[in-house]
Amino acid sequence: MAVEINTLKNRDNHMLKNSEGFTIPRDDIKGNNSSNKIKTRIVSNQVTLKGEMERHRNTRLSPEPVAFYAYMYASEPNPSLHHALIFDEVKTNVGSGYNQFSGVFTAPSPGLYVFTWTIYTGNHGQTGFFIYVNHEVLGATWGETDGVARDFDSDSGSIVVSLNANDNVYIRSAMACSTYVISDEGARTSFAGWRLN
Structure with missing residues (x-):
C-alpha cells in the first residue's frame, strides 16, 4: 500500500x-x-x-431537409371515385419521402409540413379531389368546365400540417370525375411538399 x-x-x-x-x-x-x-x-x-x-x-x-416535387407524366381519363393520383415524374425527392409508384408521401421525420397540389381539368366535365393525411381529409379542390371547346380549369390547394414520422399524405378523387385530369407539356398536374422545421 x-x-x-x-x-x-x-x-x-x-x-x-x-x-x-x-x-x-x-x-x-x-x-x-x-x-x-x-x-x-x-x-x-x-x-x-x-x-x-x-x-x-x-x-x-438542424434536422435533415425534406422536400419533394412530382407531376403526372400523362393525362388520366375520367378517374373513378377514390382513385389515387400517381405523380410519377419525380423532379425532387430530398429525404426520399415520396413514392412515385403509390403517389404517397410518407414523412421520414416529425415536423411541420407544407403541401401543395394543382389539378388541371379537361373539357366538358367535373373533377374533385381530396388530400388525405393518413385517413383524414384535410383539403379539397374542385374543377368544372363547360361545353366550350378547349375550356380547361386549373385548381390548386395547399395545407400546413404537423406530422409524425411515418404519417402518409396522398391525393384521391372525391367523386367519379366526368372528364380528364390533364397533364402534358402545356399544363402539369402536380404535387409538392416540404418540411418547415
Missing part, C-alpha cells in the same frame, strides 16, 4: 492542472517558452471543444 501511495505522489509531482482542468506535465513549465506552450495547448483544446459543441448543437437543431 505504501508503495502505491509513493507512486501516486511521484506521478502527481510531475503533473499540474490549469484553471480549465487540463493536465499539464511539469516539464512543460520549465524553460523560457513554457508559458507559451501551456497557453497554446489550452487554446488548442478550447477550440477543439468549442468546435465539437457547435457541431453537436447544429446536428440537434
Whole structure:
C-alpha cells in the first residue's frame, strides 16, 4: 500500500492542472517558452471543444431537409371515385419521402409540413379531389368546365400540417370525375411538399 501511495505522489509531482482542468506535465513549465506552450495547448483544446459543441448543437437543431416535387407524366381519363393520383415524374425527392409508384408521401421525420397540389381539368366535365393525411381529409379542390371547346380549369390547394414520422399524405378523387385530369407539356398536374422545421 505504501508503495502505491509513493507512486501516486511521484506521478502527481510531475503533473499540474490549469484553471480549465487540463493536465499539464511539469516539464512543460520549465524553460523560457513554457508559458507559451501551456497557453497554446489550452487554446488548442478550447477550440477543439468549442468546435465539437457547435457541431453537436447544429446536428440537434438542424434536422435533415425534406422536400419533394412530382407531376403526372400523362393525362388520366375520367378517374373513378377514390382513385389515387400517381405523380410519377419525380423532379425532387430530398429525404426520399415520396413514392412515385403509390403517389404517397410518407414523412421520414416529425415536423411541420407544407403541401401543395394543382389539378388541371379537361373539357366538358367535373373533377374533385381530396388530400388525405393518413385517413383524414384535410383539403379539397374542385374543377368544372363547360361545353366550350378547349375550356380547361386549373385548381390548386395547399395545407400546413404537423406530422409524425411515418404519417402518409396522398391525393384521391372525391367523386367519379366526368372528364380528364390533364397533364402534358402545356399544363402539369402536380404535387409538392416540404418540411418547415
